[in-house]
Amino acid sequence: MRFRREAASPAAGDAAGGTDAARGIELRGVGHVYGERPVLADLDLHLTENRIGVVGANGSGKSTFARLLNGLVLPTTGQVLVDGLDTRRQVREVRRRVGFVFQDPDAQIVHPTVAEDVAFGLENQGVPPAERAERVAEVLDRYGLAGHADHPAHLLSGGQKQLLAIAGVLVMRPARIVFDEPTTLLDLVNARRVARVIGELPQHVVVVTHDLDLLEGFDRVLVIDEGRLVEDGAPEVAVRAYRKLMADR
Numbered sequence: 001m002r003f004r005r006e007a008a009s010p011a012a013g014d015a016a017g018g019t020d021a022a023r024g025i026e027l028r029g030v031g032h033v034y035g036e037r038p039v040l041a042d043l044d045l046h047l048t049e050n051r052i053g054v055v056g057a058n059g060s061g062k063s064t065f066a067r068l069l070n071g072l073v074l075p076t077t078g079q080v081l082v083d084g085l086d087t088r089r090q091v092r093e094v095r096r097r098v099g100f101v102f103q104d105p106d107a108q109i110v111h112p113t114v115a116e117d118v119a120f121g122l123e124n125q126g127v128p129p130a131e132r133a134e135r136v137a138e139v140l141d142r143y144g145l146a147g148h149a150d151h152p153a154h155l156l157s158g159g160q161k162q163l164l165a166i167a168g169v170l171v172m173r174p175a176r177i178v179f180d181e182p183t184t185l186l187d188l189v190n191a192r193r194v195a196r197v198i199g200e201l202p203q204h205v206v207v208v209t210h211d212l213d214l215l216e217g218f219d220r221v222l223v224i225d226e227g228r229l230v231e232d233g234a235p236e237v238a239v240r241a242y243r244k245l246m247a248d249r
């Protein structure tokens with residue numbers, strides 16, 4: 001899937017449109033059903049914090065939740081609003097605003113070389129070549145990939161691929177970024193590196209993860225269980241609740 005290619009302006013920090021009250025991501029009475037299988041129900045949330053984590057058991061509905069936030073999945077019931085934009089009716093604008101980083105970077109890498117891969121979304125958007133080159137160089141430099149610009153993207157290490165996937169989203173300057181298990185496939189060194197990168201982003205981020213260390217310094221953590229929100233609070237409180245939930249199984 002190549003949805004990240006649609007992430008674009010406005011840059012982080014830009015006036016995102018709508019009224020202040022409409023800022024953030026709002027879920028109103030959201031539920032989701034795949035075929036006959038209900039996977040999320042009764043979600044009423046207003047997500048405004050800079051760093052939000054989402055944890056829960058396998059199959060609890062976290063990826064589905066993440067995908068609702070940029071319109072990759074549409075709610076079966078209720079509404080998801082991003083800065084006042086409805087994911088059902090204004091999906092293109094929503095995807096410009098909300099970048100999405102998949103768990104497996106191979107799902108996002110579509111061009112032969114590192115630089116071409118990062119440039120693709122900008123090219124699609126009609127960004128002029130000189131600006132394109134400048135933005136690509138800047139983002140590759142920031143993530144330690146400048147020396148790999150002309151290398152085959154698929155030959156990068158797992159950690160470098162994840163950074164490339166993040167670079168490909170960031171170059172589009174979305175105001176918000178959703179990460180679906182960004183460190184699951186990485187070793188400890190690369191997991192820490194990606195955690196640091198996420199921690200330093202100016203964007204609002206929502207991170208689905210099983211890596212509880214990643215949640216350090218987050219503003220808010222949601223615990224999802226069997227498709228329902230069962231805890232919502234500061235990381236220490238939410239993680240404690242999650243551990244207890246799992247210990248009782």
Ligand SMILES: Nc1ncnc2c1ncn2[C@@H]1O[C@H](COP(=O)(O)OP(=O)(O)OP(=O)(O)O)[C@@H](O)[C@H]1O
Pocket residue numbers: 034035037039056057058059060061062063064065
């Ligand atoms: N496209 C789909 N079609 C049908 N069922 C699906 C689809 N995607 C997910 N599901 C089901 O929905 C439920 C929730 O899946 P989801 O991937 O959202 O969970 P998760 O919490 O992210 O799991 P994990 O931690 O294992 O990645 C699971 O039972 C899964 O089998």
